[in-house]
Amino acid sequence: MITETERHGESAAVVLFEMIEPHLALVTLNRPEKRNAVNGEVAAALEVIVRRIEDDPQVRAVILTSSQDKVFCAGADLGAVASGTGLSMETAHGGFAGFVFANRVKPWIAAIEGLAVAGGFEICLACDMIVASRQARFGLPEVKRGLMAGAGGVHRLPNRIPASLAYELIATGEPIDAERAYATGLVNRLVEPGQALAAARDLAGRITPNAPLAVQHSLAVARAGAALPDGAARVLASERMAMLRKTEDFREGPRAFVEKRDPVWTGR
The missing domain is CATH 1.10.12 (Lyase 2-enoyl-coa Hydratase; Chain  A, domain 2)
Known part of the structure; x- marks a missing residue:
């Protein structure tokens, strides 16, 4: 059983893990100097944590959040892509960030305070539920860089919001604010700034007592x-x-x- 903050060698600083309640885990992206952009280190650490959570019967729900309130995740580290190490941000079992295509049976809740764009938004879409503060924003700007949101964005978003709106966001690359995301059903809980984690804990607390x-x-x-x-x-x-x-x-x-x-x- 995982009982305390996990430290995964050099990956300890970029993804943090802790048990915040007996059956509730908190996973925190923690690369603030790069707006939590995903590189190989983040992907490797998150994949390890996902597998440990899946293997631990005491963990019944998970909250995924950021250590900073302005940005959840800015997506792929384009510096890593430019340097030729972009493939390292995908893992064999988890895909992008070691997470978006991972086989997971336990419920994950994304707690978002700030910007979740590109791969950061795709990480949100890979979670089962999203709690967001009013200052959160979501977007898939890949087309503005000649890219495609292939880590789940282009095929998952139309299943989470009305298809016509999904097509607009995908084709224009423009973001959506938290209030509209909530109105479309993308976001489960909309809260005031600074309250996303607390609201996610409340939501998780309605899940963990169940079988x-x-x-x-x-x-x-x-x-x-x-x-x-x-x-x-x-x-x-x-x-x-x-x-x-x-x-x-x-x-x-x-x-x-x-x-x-x-x-x-x-x-x-």
Whole structure:
């Protein structure tokens, strides 16, 4: 079990990890001098942390945030790209930042105070939920540099907001402010500046008391089912339900209800 702030050799300064509650992890991007731009060091550290979280049954939810309030993440480190080390910001299992295409079953909440653009916005889109302050902004400016938001942006954004608005943001490269992002459903909670982390903790606190395997199987169906026809999604849900029925927690929930007590989840 991860019990304290993790230090990953040279990567300790750029991505931080800590358990802030018994079942809640906090992951913090911490490269302020580069506006948290992703390089190989960030990608390697974040991939390690993702895997440790996935392997730790005590972690039921994760908040991803920034150590600074003006910028969540400015995307890829173009200096690394120019120097020929751009490929290092992708990992074999996680893709860009070691995160956007990683196989993750646990819920991740992005807590955003400032700017999340390019790959930084794609990291947000890879999370399950987003909490943002009113000063946050989101955008995919890649087309302004002759690039494409290929780390999930161009195919995930149309599934999170109305397609016509997604096409506009992708084609113009212009950002969207937090209030409009909230109005379109991209952002789950909109709060005053400085309150994003607290609001994310409140949201996570509504998740962690629930049966962890039930949350994970339910989210797995929700994530995949959005891109499937109804029949295929129903099959997937049935398969996951069959898996859930074999768990101890599946029996514990109804038993605790009948016995008028709080359930004790084991994650098994």
